[in-house]
Amino acid sequence: MTTVENSATRVDNSETPVVLGGTRGGPDVSTVRKDRWWISPVITVSILTSFVVYATWAAFVGKNYYAGSSLHRDLISPFYSPCLTASCVPGSTHSPTISWWTISPALLILIFPLGFRLTCYYYRRAYYRSFWWAPPACSVVDSHKSYSGESRFPLIFQNVHRYFFYFGLIFNVILTYDAILAFSMPGEGGIGVSIGTLILCSNAVLLWLYSLSCHSCRHLCGGQVRSFAKHPWRHKFWKFVTPLNAKHMQFAWISLFVVALSDAYIRLVASGTITDFKIF
Numbered sequence: 001m002t003t004v005e006n007s008a009t010r011v012d013n014s015e016t017p018v019v020l021g022g023t024r025g026g027p028d029v030s031t032v033r034k035d036r037w038w039i040s041p042v043i044t045v046s047i048l049t050s051f052v053v054y055a056t057w058a059a060f061v062g063k064n065y066y067a068g069s070s071l072h073r074d075l076i077s078p079f080y081s082p083c084l085t086a087s088c089v090p091g092s093t094h095s096p097t098i099s100w101w102t103i104s105p106a107l108l109i110l111i112f113p114l115g116f117r118l119t120c121y122y123y124r125r126a127y128y129r130s131f132w133w134a135p136p137a138c139s140v141v142d143s144h145k146s147y148s149g150e151s152r153f154p155l156i157f158q159n160v161h162r163y164f165f166y167f168g169l170i171f172n173v174i175l176t177y178d179a180i181l182a183f184s185m186p187g188e189g190g191i192g193v194s195i196g197t198l199i200l201c202s203n204a205v206l207l208w209l210y211s212l213s214c215h216s217c218r219h220l221c222g223g224q225v226r227s228f229a230k231h232p233w234r235h236k237f238w239k240f241v242t243p244l245n246a247k248h249m250q251f252a253w254i255s256l257f258v259v260a261l262s263d264a265y266i267r268l269v270a271s272g273t274i275t276d277f278k279i280f
């Protein structure tokens with residue numbers, strides 16, 4: 001290997017001074033933009049903060065997460081599925097349960113979907129910009145004096161994203177199973193379609209779209225391939241996920257909204273606040 005190649009492949013962990021302000025008109029100028037660039041980070045902070053507050057409350061509350069046979073339904077909140085503890089509401093669990101876990105069942109499983117979103121390449125960009133202002137928008141000066149990327153503790157742990165992706169696929173299968181169960185209407189003809197059915201089906205489809213559009217998924221399909229001609233199936237998968245990948249941001253936001261909507265709707269049905277309307 002030549003000296004040039006050596007220097008090109010060397011990992012540089014040193015900090016790089018942020019000089020963007022200086023290059024755009026001097027150190028006292030934070031931006032030359034005249035538009036309302038701050039709207040996007042403000043909206044991002046508002047939505048992500050609202051979601052975190054709601055999800056934390058929903059995860060700790062530990063009740064009204066399942067509408068079962070007494071309501072002629074089989075609807076479980078995605079925040080509580082799979083329900084794995086002995087304290088799970090009867091009918092909400094389809095597996096052996098864990099007896100020693102005595103707090104909310106949601107806290108046992110949420111680390112995987114939340115870890116998947118927290119380490120997502122798109123969300124990283126969104127919260128680095130909106131919460132840390134690093135930088136808050138294009139052509140706006142970084143609020144930090146130096147930049148070390150994700151090569152150091154703690155941000156180096158963002159590299160576990162691909163493993164959360166694998167766990168996310170398992171959750172997608174489980175939530176798809178839940179969506180199929182949502183067609184069950186015990187005591188009301190056995191099978192049918194309600195608003196709850198449509199919401200859980202939408203949730204499952206959007207979670208698949210979010211996962212299949214993931215950058216790690218695209219890399220898994222087409223990464224480290226020198227010639228697609230020698231890997232025709234990987235080429236097919238790569239061609240399938242690439243257009244989805246282009247819409248990853250949209251899938252990230254819509255699926256986040258629908259997963260919260262699913263929990264809120266089932267919570268209202270399970271608590272008796274509303275009735276799940278049967279369409280047919």
Ligand code: FES
Binds near residue numbers: 120123161
């Ligand atoms: S990059 Fe967003 S889920 Fe993987």
